[in-house]
Amino acid sequence: MKVDFEMLKERDRIAGLYRLLSIYNGLVVFLMAGFMSITQEKIIQSMSARSFLETLPIVPLPAGKGFSLSMGSFFVLVLLGHLYRRDTLSDMMRYLVFLAEITACMLLMRSLNLAYDGVVLLVVADLMHRYQGKNQSWLLVGAMFGLYCIANYNLAIFQGHVAPFDAYTSYYKSSVQAILIAVKNGFVSLNIILFVSYLVLLVQSKHQEKERIASLNTQLGEANERLRIYAIEAERMAETRERNRLAREIHDTLGHALTGIAAGLDACLVLVDAAPEAAKKQMAKIRETARRGIVDVRRSVEKLRPDDLEKLPLRHAIARMVAEFAESSNMKIRVIALGWPDNLREDEEEVIYRVVQEGITNANQHGKATEATVTIGTEPGRNYIIIADNGHGCEDVEPGFGLRHMQERLDLLHGRLRYWSDNGFTLEATIPAGTRREENE
Amino acid sequence: MRGDVKRQLLLLAVALLLLLAGMLAYQQQKTVELRVGVFAGSNWDVPDGDSYAVVEAAIKRFEAKHPGVKVTYVSGIKKEDYSEWLAEKLLAGEEPDVFVVPGTDFNMYAAMGALQDLSDFGNQDKQFSWDVYYPAALDYGRYDGRAYGLPVTSVPTLMFVNKTLLAREGIAIPGNDWTWQDFLEICRRVTKDTDGDGVLDQFGFYDYDWKLAVVTNGVELFREDGRASYFASSRMEEAVQFLLQLHNAQRGREVTAKDFDMGRVAFRPFTFAEYRTYKPYPWRIKKYSSFEWDCIKLPAGPSGDNVSNLQTMLMGMSAKSGHRELAWLLLKEICYAPESQQLMLTKTQGLPSRRDVVEADTSQALFAANAPGCEEMNLRVVSEVMERAVMQPRFKGYDEAMLRANNELQQVITGIVPFNNSLNKLQKEINAYLQQ
Numbered sequence: 001m002k003v004d005f006e007m008l009k010e011r012d013r014i015a016g017l018y019r020l021l022s023i024y025n026g027l028v029v030f031l032m033a034g035f036m037s038i039t040q041e042k043i044i045q046s047m048s049a050r051s052f053l054e055t056l057p058i059v060p061l062p063a064g065k066g067f068s069l070s071m072g073s074f075f076v077l078v079l080l081g082h083l084y085r086r087d088t089l090s091d092m093m094r095y096l097v098f099l100a101e102i103t104a105c106m107l108l109m110r111s112l113n114l115a116y117d118g119v120v121l122l123v124v125a126d127l128m129h130r131y132q133g134k135n136q137s138w139l140l141v142g143a144m145f146g147l148y149c150i151a152n153y154n155l156a157i158f159q160g161h162v163a164p165f166d167a168y169t170s171y172y173k174s175s176v177q178a179i180l181i182a183v184k185n186g187f188v189s190l191n192i193i194l195f196v197s198y199l200v201l202l203v204q205s206k207h208q209e210k211e212r213i214a215s216l217n218t219q220l221g222e223a224n225e226r227l228r229i230y231a232i233e234a235e236r237m238a239e240t241r242e243r244n245r246l247a248r249e250i251h252d253t254l255g256h257a258l259t260g261i262a263a264g265l266d267a268c269l270v271l272v273d274a275a276p277e278a279a280k281k282q283m284a285k286i287r288e289t290a291r292r293g294i295v296d297v298r299r300s301v302e303k304l305r306p307d308d309l310e311k312l313p314l315r316h317a318i319a320r321m322v323a324e325f326a327e328s329s330n331m332k333i334r335v336i337a338l339g340w341p342d343n344l345r346e347d348e349e350e351v352i353y354r355v356v357q358e359g360i361t362n363a364n365q366h367g368k369a370t371e372a373t374v375t376i377g378t379e380p381g382r383n384y385i386i387i388a389d390n391g392h393g394c395e396d397v398e399p400g401f402g403l404r405h406m407q408e409r410l411d412l413l414h415g416r417l418r419y420w421s422d423n424g425f426t427l428e429a430t431i432p433a434g435t436r437r438e439e440n441e
Numbered sequence: 442m443r444g445d446v447k448r449q450l451l452l453l454a455v456a457l458l459l460l461l462a463g464m465l466a467y468q469q470q471k472t473v474e475l476r477v478g479v480f481a482g483s484n485w486d487v488p489d490g491d492s493y494a495v496v497e498a499a500i501k502r503f504e505a506k507h508p509g510v511k512v513t514y515v516s517g518i519k520k521e522d523y524s525e526w527l528a529e530k531l532l533a534g535e536e537p538d539v540f541v542v543p544g545t546d547f548n549m550y551a552a553m554g555a556l557q558d559l560s561d562f563g564n565q566d567k568q569f570s571w572d573v574y575y576p577a578a579l580d581y582g583r584y585d586g587r588a589y590g591l592p593v594t595s596v597p598t599l600m601f602v603n604k605t606l607l608a609r610e611g612i613a614i615p616g617n618d619w620t621w622q623d624f625l626e627i628c629r630r631v632t633k634d635t636d637g638d639g640v641l642d643q644f645g646f647y648d649y650d651w652k653l654a655v656v657t658n659g660v661e662l663f664r665e666d667g668r669a670s671y672f673a674s675s676r677m678e679e680a681v682q683f684l685l686q687l688h689n690a691q692r693g694r695e696v697t698a699k700d701f702d703m704g705r706v707a708f709r710p711f712t713f714a715e716y717r718t719y720k721p722y723p724w725r726i727k728k729y730s731s732f733e734w735d736c737i738k739l740p741a742g743p744s745g746d747n748v749s750n751l752q753t754m755l756m757g758m759s760a761k762s763g764h765r766e767l768a769w770l771l772l773k774e775i776c777y778a779p780e781s782q783q784l785m786l787t788k789t790q791g792l793p794s795r796r797d798v799v800e801a802d803t804s805q806a807l808f809a810a811n812a813p814g815c816e817e818m819n820l821r822v823v824s825e826v827m828e829r830a831v832m833q834p835r836f837k838g839y840d841e842a843m844l845r846a847n848n849e850l851q852q853v854i855t856g857i858v859p860f861n862n863s864l865n866k867l868q869k870e871i872n873a874y875l876q877q
Contacts, residue, residue: 040532049528050546059555062534079453088446 007212010205017198018125022078024194025122028187029108032116033070035180037063039168052167060163066111073108077119080104081126094130101126102150109151115165115184118191120151125198249300257293261286314349315340318356322374325357329364331372338377341433348431351409352376352385355429358402359387366400367391367425384430393421473764475771477514478530478540480523484754485596485714487790494788495593499775506774510767531555538762539772542590542755544581548837550757551584557758559588562769569773577830578794581753584835590755591776594791597749597826598653600739601711603704605732606631606643617738617822618747621657621683624708624740628690631707641694646687646708647701651850652843653710654680656750656831658742662846667836668875672846672868676744681864683742684854704732711736712752713823714790720818736818738826751830753794787811792823799824842871 040063043052053059060066080101084094105123109116127143165184169177264286271279309317319335326333344352356374363369369391376385406429407417415431479496483489493516500512514537518526524543530536531550542550550556559582563569571579574592582590602614610631615623628645635643655662660676663669671677700706716736719728738747756776762768775781782793783801786808793799805820833839849867852858 044529044532047525047529049532050525053528053532053553054549056553058553059531059550062532065534083446083449086446 007209010208014198014201014205017194017201018129021122021125021191021194021198022081024191025119026074026078028116028118028191029070029074029112031187032112032184033067036060036113036115036163036165036168037067039171040066043171048171052171055167055170056163057160058163060113061111069111070108073104073111074119077101077104077108077122081122084126085129098127102147106150110162113162113165113168116187117151118188118195120147121191121195123147125195128199128202253296253300254293257289257296260289261293264289309350309353314344314353317353318374318376321353321357322360325360325364331360331364331370333360333372333374336373336375338375340376341378341383344383348383348413351413351415351431352383354409355385355406356387358406359385359427362402362427363387363389363391363425367393369424378433381433382430383433384428386426386428388424388426390424393425473510473767475510475512475539475764475767476537477512477771477775478523478527478537479514480518480520480526480541481516482520483714483718483790484520484541484594485712485752485790486520487714487718489718489790491788495781495784496775498784499771499778499781502778502780503771503774507767507770512771534761536759536761538764538768539756539758539775541593542757544752544755545840547582547590547755547757548584548835548839551589552837554760556589557760557762557765557768559591559758559769559772562765563588566769566773569777573777573795573797575751575794575796575827575830577751577827577832578753580832580835581751582755582757590757591772592753592794593756593776594785594789595751595753595794595827596713596791597751597823597830598710598712598739599716599736599749599823599826601709601716601734601736603707603732603734605734606704606707608733614735615737615740619737619740621654621740621742625683625686625690627707628687632690632692641692642700642705644694644696644700644706645690647696647698647706648709649687651680651684651847651854653739653750654683654742656745657739657748658683658745660745663834663836663839663842663875665834667834667838670842670846670868670871670875672871673864676742678864679743681850681853681860685856685860688854688856702728704729710739713792716818717790738822746829747826748829748831749826750833751827754791783807792827796824796828799827838875842874845874846871 040060043049061069080097083089084097084101089097101123105119108119124144124147127140127147169180172180264282268279268282268286271282312320315337322333322335325331341348360372360374363372367389369389372387372389374385374387377383403417403419410417410429410431413431415429417427417429419425419427477496477500479493481492483492493514496514500514504510504512523541524546527536527540527543527546536555542556547556563571571588575595578592578595579588581595582588582592604614607614607627612627612630615627624646631643632641632645633643634641655677658676658680660674660680661671662677663671696706701709713736739749741747756772758765758768758772776794779795779798782795782798783804785791785793786798786804793804798804799820808818808820846867849858849863849870853860853863
């Protein structure tokens, strides 16, 4: 936050200096154009137009026109400069704007009779503002060179086609002339000073920005390294937790059974000679315990094995689940895929998987069906699953735990569940599609 | 942000369009007004009573041909103020569409681009031909090979002859093919002290200078591009020698205008305008009433001919005129239309710049009727002079170079500086000036 604040302050300072440069140039343009216009008017009034014209290579613009042309082209220049600095412009537009800016600059210089070329620096300031880094340095050098040439070309081409500033000053007394020339040179010098300070500030700020970016980069690298260490640690912790779970599971099932068996066998050892009948009974109990232990172990192993859905894509998981179910229940189940929804979220996949699982279980258990068809498809805006069986169905469906559970799962996804009996029982579930993209937007 | 930029651009575009539409509407609303810049009085520094007659007649005809166009001019600007007036108008951007260009300002305004180049207008206009003008008159309005002004009226320089004085001395009036030698001889013969008081009181010439000698001896003073001069040429030497001899014939006495007015001088170069003004009534009574006089061609030098220089009054078009096509038509109406050109004969002291108008039979009759006392002047002879008139060079430093040369040559001719090597020296000097 502190860095940002400093950067903003810096940027404000640069913008302020640029504004100062613009205003200063505007003032100079105003004064120069005004001076020449007023002098021209005075020359007309003092009836020395003929001798004034004799010193000029061209007929200058009328006083009012010349003044408005100067001020007008200056405002256009400033407006274009403002546009050029906008970040929202496309590259093509930016070049066009810059070209227009140069044209306005040339027009302005011409309308000021080339007496003041400081406005070129204003254009250079704009150009510098856009300077991004090393890869653009050649471009920048090229553009600067071009501007220099334009300014000189301007001078060379138009030199013989403008009324020189000296012709205007020579209207006044020589003591006044000296002052006028000194003031004009002062204007130029002050403009250069302003421009150089602007440039220094700009370069400084660019440099600082670069440094800030470098420091941010290091920080980012450090954070990355830390994250990697955390990840390794987290993995190790998960491993430990899993190990603990296994240990607990073994302890709870196998340990429990083996403890029982060991204790039972101790009792048998005591009883086997004194009461062989009781020992036999006891051993039967032990066998029962061992069997239960085996079941428990199996269940535990089953619990530890990952679900199909976790390790397989949804499509294969459903196929495998349906196949396994068909085999164990002797049902004939067909899966028709009219289109596989893609881009599904994990929870959506889970819901689809469970709906199919629950649906075929219901068909088997409640409908006593021998055949079932699972249809999965997509339509614009939604995905649907239809499970139809040939069981006896029922007139009034009393939603049991299974259906209600399904309904709840679907509700979470703003889905819908419908079911009815005709030739058997049919169940239809729809899930709105495309939610993922919208959420991302 | 993006929307913001677009809106700004749109606003700018709309503002520009509105401005353009407004300007167009304003332009259409206005009836076309053409302005003409002319001065009062004659271009030839002679009294002139009806100075706007030609322009007014042309405007009348033009307005009749182009309804909806109004032509105006400011009257009352004196000739001596006109140059400054025009400069002020140019500087204020309010110059007339069509205006008289003073001869001294022509080069400057043509070089500045204040004058519209008329070459293309003339070349493309099928009802216009450059060839009807006297070449020297047309050339007067050329700069750098392009035409920037059309001749309105021209005057050649002739030689005034004091018939009474010559008759008294028993000398026949020279013919139009006379030479420098004739001129010199007559001057030597008439220069004398008539009343015997020991002071010369009768002279050969007044106001004849080296520039006229240059013209009549076929001297080419400058290279075409104006970067070199030929003051040291043999023809120039002849001219200067001739003037030295003429000067010696006066025996060191400076002849004045008063001597001339008193009828004590035999010859004086006279412009046609002066002839036209002072020959008829009423001026003939006021001036030169004590003697009979007439005008003949200038004497020819050994390498030259009985030619003359030609002064021409030009009109040009403003390069910033908003109605150039119309302005061209108006310019043509004033400078080219035969009606206008003929009016020059009757209403002004100058001559038409169109050869065909000067040579027309009707012109001679009109001229005779409007200038009683000038009957003897044959316009065909004048036309001959104008046709072969020498073209004045047109380049930037011409006036200044001639001024410098005049200062030097005056000193040579009056004998202050020896002749020996002076022309070579002068040529070097002038070349140095032209090449800087």
